[in-house]
Amino acid sequence: MSSSPSDATAPDPRPYDALLLLSFGGPEGPDDVMPFLRNVTRGRGIPDERLAEVAQHYLRLGGVSPINEQCRRLLAAIRADFAAHGLDLPVYWGNRNWTPYLTDTLRQMAEDGVERAIVFVTSAYASYSGCRQYREDLAAAQAAVGERAPRCDKLRHYFNHPGFVEPMIDNTVAALRALPEDLRAGARLAFTTHSIPISWAETSGPEGGAYVAQHLEVARLVATGVQERTGVAHPWELVYQSRSGPPSQPWLEPDICDHLDALRSAGAAAVVIVPIGFVSDHLEVRYDLDTEALDHAAKLGLAATRAATVGVDPRFVAMIRELVLERAVAERGQPVARRAVGRLGPSHDVCPLDCCPNPWGHRPAAKA
Structure with missing residues (x-):
């Protein structure tokens, strides 16, 4: 008989001792817009003239991307959901392209004694930019933090959850x-x-x-x-x-x-x-x-x-908790129910080496 993440027993996140919410990041004011866009496009040879055109989209919204505030709301919702269901797991937040930067967050996690984190990425589908690039940035941040950096395992794709x-x-x-x-x-x-x-x-x-x-x-x-x-x-x-x-x-x-x-x-x-x-x-x-x-x-x-996006819908937030416990059970070597709807079934936990290759050449990537 398989275990279920929703069993009435106290939730057990082992071997994980933290959850990392990993997102894209966005500017918090007009002065942030161009530096942010340079971060996003670094190494691609895109001239500032083209970035200035994109910057106008942000400036029409006051130079503030909505994504950071939405991540704050999601962070609060996850913490509240964990507490309501007795899941004792600290939750951190890091971004690829703006503050709080992923490297700074991993450094704080290391200082707090986190050894192994499970990672929820705000991208539901398989692609280079939606999966592998996040894993590459995780690996780069771990290398920057050094040997004390926590191991990070990315949760499976959840598009059909x-x-x-x-x-x-x-x-x-x-x-x-x-x-x-x-x-x-x-x-x-x-x-x-x-x-x-x-x-x-x-x-x-x-x-x-x-x-x-x-x-x-x-x-x-x-x-x-x-x-x-x-x-x-x-x-x-x-x-x-x-x-x-x-x-x-x-x-x-x-x-x-x-x-x-x-x-x-x-x-x-x-x-x-x-x-x-x-x-x-x-x-x-x-x-x-x-x-x-x-x-x-x-x-x-x-x-x-x-139509609205899922945002902090309680069912979406509960899904994050479910996926964390699902992966924890699997990492402990126990069978586990993996919910998915439709024809494609649940996605893999660990990405194959040749999955979603980097179009600009190989970079080390953290384990999925």
């Missing part, structure tokens, strides 16, 4: 209800995620193609859940946003605004934009969707709403 999928179903239903009543039944669903180079998408996951396949599965699951709740089968598509590469490099398409054009040309009257590629309403959601995409839909005369 019910704690992620079920809130997205509810959020999509709520967004549909925000449309004029006479347009709801005919509304299209546009599931959005961050565009990445096609070459990265083709090499994502152990066998390639995982980035697109995982998003298509989540879109299918959410659309099916919406149909079960509303009785209406809404046509849907997976589309992309926030492209940042040169025009000469092929990226995943169609772009959300191009898709809105196509919907209007085909006679669609309403659309719900569902950002399944993101776990919180950070810049790519607040600007690229709430500003650019919704403004574009309005110019087209296309009724549009945007």
